Each structure stands twice: as structure tokens, then as C-alpha cells.
Amino acid sequence: EWEKARRQETADLERRRREEDEEEVRLALEYRRIGSSLKNYPQEEVNKARRLVANLIKSGEEIEEMIVEAGDNEELTPLLLLVIKSRLELARQDDEREAVEALDLLHRRVEYEIMKRQASPSMRLLNELLNLHDGTDDTEWLRKARHRMLKAFPPEHAFTILAPRGFDLSSHHGPIDAPVEGDDDDVLLRIDFIREVNQLVKEVEAQIHSHEVEDLDTDAVALRLRLEDKKRNLQYVKDLLEVAIALKW
Incomplete structure (x- = not known):
């Protein structure tokens, strides 16, 4: 022994x-x-x-x-x-x-x-949502993320999107002025956020897959650690994507 x-x-x-x-x-x-x-x-x-x-x-x-x-x-x-x-x-x-x-x-x-x-508005929001995570409670983090999304995205039923500012949807009264060019440049639609984040997910998944199938050299341990970290962060992004897709007002 x-x-x-x-x-x-x-x-x-x-x-x-x-x-x-x-x-x-x-x-x-x-x-x-x-x-x-x-x-x-x-x-x-x-x-x-x-x-x-x-x-x-x-x-x-x-x-x-x-x-x-x-x-x-x-x-x-x-x-x-x-x-x-x-x-x-x-x-x-x-x-x-x-x-x-x-x-x-x-x-x-x-x-x-x-x-x-x-970064684009979508990526800035994604980064903000990721930073809400304190590393402990995923459920609470996703609750906060959903609340932030509700504030970030305009409501998406048709009349709300098309109606000008100051127009009362319940009474159908209010000003209907010609839109000012560039007035809504900072508005981030949920569908645009979903589209851009989904593209990011695909790109990162492709990067991870390319590293996993290549031969691992003397830096194999460090590479595995980086891949694990990237996979963990990718899962956080996927969780946020699911919240955005299921978002209801």
C-alpha cells in the first residue's frame, strides 16, 4: 500500500x-x-x-x-x-x-x-438582463427579467402599435398627427429582440460545436473550461429567449 x-x-x-x-x-x-x-x-x-x-x-x-x-x-x-x-x-x-x-x-x-x-438595442437589453442574475436564484432572476422586458417592449396588440401617442384606445379619441421621422428609432420590438437573440444562440452553438469536434491539444483543460463557461452562459441566454417568446401583456 x-x-x-x-x-x-x-x-x-x-x-x-x-x-x-x-x-x-x-x-x-x-x-x-x-x-x-x-x-x-x-x-x-x-x-x-x-x-x-x-x-x-x-x-x-x-x-x-x-x-x-x-x-x-x-x-x-x-x-x-x-x-x-x-x-x-x-x-x-x-x-x-x-x-x-x-x-x-x-x-x-x-x-x-x-x-x-x-451593440444593437437588442444586445444592450440582453446584456442588461444577464446582469440581473446574482448567480443564485434562477427563478427570481427570470421573474425580474420578465418584468424588465414588459417595460422595454411596447405592447404588441395591433391598435396599440398603430395608434399614435396620446390616442385613447377605449374612446377612440385623441390627436392623429403625422409621425415624426426618427421619433421611434429607440423603440425595441419584442420580435426584433427574439430574432437577434435567436441568431446569437445559433452562432454560439456553432462555435461550441466546432471546438468540441476538433482535436484537443496541450491546452485541452483550459479549452474545456472555456467551453463549459460558454455553455452555461448560452443556457442563460436561451432561458431569456424563452421568456421573451412567451411574454404576455
């Missing part, structure tokens, strides 16, 4: 060392890949992005305000994300855990701000 336990310990130790070596190789390759990608940008733009990242890191409590301001100035770009990623991978290679955590959070926050500014 003792010899068997020792052999198992030795095997576990060798496995951990092998995984650590593989991770070091992966980090080095990722860092070189990012470095090569940065060479595709003008050096002046790269330097500008690096200065902005340095300022964001040093901004402390003002970081949220700086990120929003950078977005307003159109400085939140794929290049900026690449520069943050470069510093993140370097910190990982040097095993600087606090720096890794801070840079990872910064990357996620900047990426979120970029996506939020580029």
Missing part, C-alpha cells in the same frame, strides 16, 4: 510538472502572437495606446470615469485591448498574481465598454 501511494504521488507530481511546462509554453506562444499582432499597427498608435493603458492602471478610483471618457474620445479600440492583453500575458509569465488580476479586470471592463457602445 505504501509503495502504491508513493507511485501515485510521483505520478501526480510528474503530471503537475508537465502541466506547468505546457502552460509556460502556451503563455510564451501567446505573448509572441500578441507581439506579432502589434507590429501590424503604426508604432505611434501603439505608443499612444500604451500611454492610455498606463494612465488607466494608475487612475485608481477614477478608472470608470477615464474609461467612459476614452470611449467618448473613440480611444477604446481593438489595439487598446491588444496592448492590455500583452501586459497581461507578460504578468502571467512573471507570475505576478496581483498584476494579472488587475489587468484581467481592466481588459474585461474595456472590452465590455467597447461592446456596449457597438
Whole structure:
């Protein structure tokens, strides 16, 4: 029994060392890949992005305000994300855990701000609904999501959709003015939300399937974890899609 336990310990130790070596190789390759990608940008733009990242890191409590301001100035770009990623991978290679955590959070926050500014009304609402989830009670989350949808989407019976603002449906009295061009640009219809979210679901499912059928390399463990996380988030999106489809006023 003792010899068997020792052999198992030795095997576990060798496995951990092998995984650590593989991770070091992966980090080095990722860092070189990012470095090569940065060479595709003008050096002046790269330097500008690096200065902005340095300022964001040093901004402390003002970081949220700086990120929003950078977005307003159109400085939140794929290049900026690449520069943050470069510093993140370097910190990982040097095993600087606090720096890794801070840079990872910064990357996620900047990426979120970029996506939020580029997202369609449907995707902005979807993100808002997902953020309502506190990670514990799915039933309560879906109840809140349904309540938010009722506020976000206009009622869909025909007269409500066609009637102008201020028109009383019960008495059929009220102003009937010509619609102002662009007056309803911000209105999000439930059917448009359903259509766009359903398309997103199909695209993500295709991505997951393509990863599952390909050969898994030395990064197999990390890939599986990413796939599991993506599947879990996809299920949340599907749950919201079902609520939207079944929504009644």
C-alpha cells in the first residue's frame, strides 16, 4: 500500500510538472502572437495606446470615469485591448498574481465598454438582463427579467402599435398627427429582440460545436473550461429567449 501511494504521488507530481511546462509554453506562444499582432499597427498608435493603458492602471478610483471618457474620445479600440492583453500575458509569465488580476479586470471592463457602445438595442437589453442574475436564484432572476422586458417592449396588440401617442384606445379619441421621422428609432420590438437573440444562440452553438469536434491539444483543460463557461452562459441566454417568446401583456 505504501509503495502504491508513493507511485501515485510521483505520478501526480510528474503530471503537475508537465502541466506547468505546457502552460509556460502556451503563455510564451501567446505573448509572441500578441507581439506579432502589434507590429501590424503604426508604432505611434501603439505608443499612444500604451500611454492610455498606463494612465488607466494608475487612475485608481477614477478608472470608470477615464474609461467612459476614452470611449467618448473613440480611444477604446481593438489595439487598446491588444496592448492590455500583452501586459497581461507578460504578468502571467512573471507570475505576478496581483498584476494579472488587475489587468484581467481592466481588459474585461474595456472590452465590455467597447461592446456596449457597438451593440444593437437588442444586445444592450440582453446584456442588461444577464446582469440581473446574482448567480443564485434562477427563478427570481427570470421573474425580474420578465418584468424588465414588459417595460422595454411596447405592447404588441395591433391598435396599440398603430395608434399614435396620446390616442385613447377605449374612446377612440385623441390627436392623429403625422409621425415624426426618427421619433421611434429607440423603440425595441419584442420580435426584433427574439430574432437577434435567436441568431446569437445559433452562432454560439456553432462555435461550441466546432471546438468540441476538433482535436484537443496541450491546452485541452483550459479549452474545456472555456467551453463549459460558454455553455452555461448560452443556457442563460436561451432561458431569456424563452421568456421573451412567451411574454404576455
